Amino acid sequence: MNAVSHPDIERLLGRMAQDLRTLLDRRGIEAPLMVGIHTGGVWVAERLRRLLQPEPPLGTLDISFYRDDFTRLGLNPLVRPSQLPFAIDDRHILLVDDVLHTGRTVRAAMNELFDYGRPAAILLAVLVERSGRELPIEADVVGQRMDLGPHEHVKLSGPDPLALEIHCPT
């Protein structure tokens, strides 16, 4: 295995914030509710929130109870309660994750969101969009696109500092 770390996450985050501002303006969305997916997505969402809007507080989702592989993998030993400190009915949700890969995590997160209410719309922002989608899910805002093989992995470590590592089998 060799690991490559990405040099400039701050620049990626800055560009994502800019793209988000443009997107929200274009769609006329004023105050989206930001929701990060544990764990990496919460770190990214926290940084974007600082760049974009300090209010309202950040929501967090732990999608462990909504995964589709419970029977195969069992329960994640470290599940944190999801916290959505606001009502999501008829609001615009900005869902944030670190890496978009198969799309199954985002599927689970959307299922969980709908158990809290009926949002007006959900937007998806990811730091890394990599190849390997298994579901028809696309991100609205992407920090970095990566073309990776099925055995290559990209992982965000953090929260301070944030660092991207790419592991390739050698």
Added chain:
Amino acid sequence: MNEGVHQIDDQGRLRHFLTIEGLGRDWLIRILDTAESFSGVAEQSIKKVPLLRGRTIVNLFFEPSTRTRTTFELAAKRLSADVLNINVSTSATTKGETLLDTLRNIEAMHVDMFVVRHADSGAAHFIARHVAPGISVINAGDGRHAHPTQALLDLFTIRRAKGDDFGRLRVAIVGDIEHSRVARAQIHALNSLNTGEIRVVAPRTLLPAAADSLGVHLFHDLNEGIRDADVIIMLRLQRERMQGALLPSEHEYFRLYGLTEERLRLARPDVVVMHPGPINRGVEMDSRVADGAHSLILQQVSHGIAVRMAVMSLAMQVAAPEAPV
């Protein structure tokens, strides 16, 4: 009591949940942490997670218990499992045969979990020993022996109120220790978490003969027993399980062992009061205590659902079809 039944399988996963004994500190904390993560589900507008969708859980109750059955049923439903409630009368034919026949019949319906309540000690273990591979058994109370999910929800409630460090806590368990299946499990669980001091307060007639060996401090005077306590757990007077004249009268019991506001002042100012329910008001405690600021009795009920969700989902991990038998 445990011969032939392993709660933890050889891959280190929870297979059955029958008793606190032998489970160990790590598993207790794992279950409590998992329950913590389920506590948010009740705040969703759809109070459900899809974790156990497609699984069938059978509440097999050989003695009536509305409260326990309801919370198990709700826990299963909040995990999206299908629930079947079966109340079995134990009066018919020879018990052993009836039990096994009943078991085989329900197994043939391809169920995944039995939640068992029985008046005889060891009934849940018996079923766990004979159940088909892949089916998990949860003990929802067997005779005087154990009621492990109740003990867990008490621990969960204490941890929520007082934090992780049980070492600095003084816990008093008051009342009918002899007939209580909760007390034994509680004492085991509190010991596993290294509770600072565990006190047992009871009249001599309601203390089991082996009380000395439980690793607790015994008191026969309530005022002495609850002095400076951080947590007071009142037990229910098990009138239906008592035979003979163990108590002079309920009035006399209340005079000696009933928790009143005045007595509560002997405990720590931030003491919390718990009771497994249903309360005999004016027997075990005064209504002003039961409904007062120190009481966590209703929180216990809510916590019971989260704890049962945790136990069910952890035990269901091995009930998966591809799990090794």
